[in-house]
Amino acid sequence: MGTGVTLSFSSYGCALPRRTKLNTLACRASNFDMGLKTNFYKVLSLESESVGAEEIKKAYRSMALRYHPDACPPGKKESSTRMFIELHRAYETLSNPALRNKYDNELRKSKTMKEARLEFFRETWEAQLHELRRRSDNRERAKVGSREA
Known part of the structure; x- marks a missing residue:
């Protein structure tokens, strides 16, 4: 069940990678690294x-x-x-x-x-x-x- 959609939550540093299952979410704590x-x-x-x-x-x-x-x-x-x-x-x-x-x-x-x-x-x-x-x-x-x- 792959999709070409990318969801981005910039304030939380999270993104759903392209062509991945919807239940897989890749997140980075970019705010905290930079902070x-x-x-x-x-x-x-x-x-x-x-x-x-x-x-x-x-x-x-x-x-x-x-x-x-x-x-x-x-x-x-x-x-x-x-x-x-x-x-x-x-x-x-x-x-x-x-x-x-x-x-x-x-x-x-x-x-x-x-x-x-x-x-x-x-x-x-x-x-x-x-x-x-x-x-x-x-x-x-x-x-x-x-x-x-």
């Missing part, structure tokens, strides 16, 4: 992740007026359009309670993983420094020992 690269709270210039729906709406409206492609100078149209799209994606995610909850969980997980990576790199760096210091001390002792002999 983890770009913090939606920072995009909307929000100070905290514990803001309410009204604060999110107010921040979005303020930023949307500022970056709307029709209200920007001609030289900044491309960058304003990109920022406006990012603002819209942020608002779309943070204004929907289910999407926001999922985004917040992914953001927390991402922060935890980032902290773990930083800790690993710090521990690795310290171990390397310790080993270099040990080797340097051994060489210094060998030099002092050869001078005394």
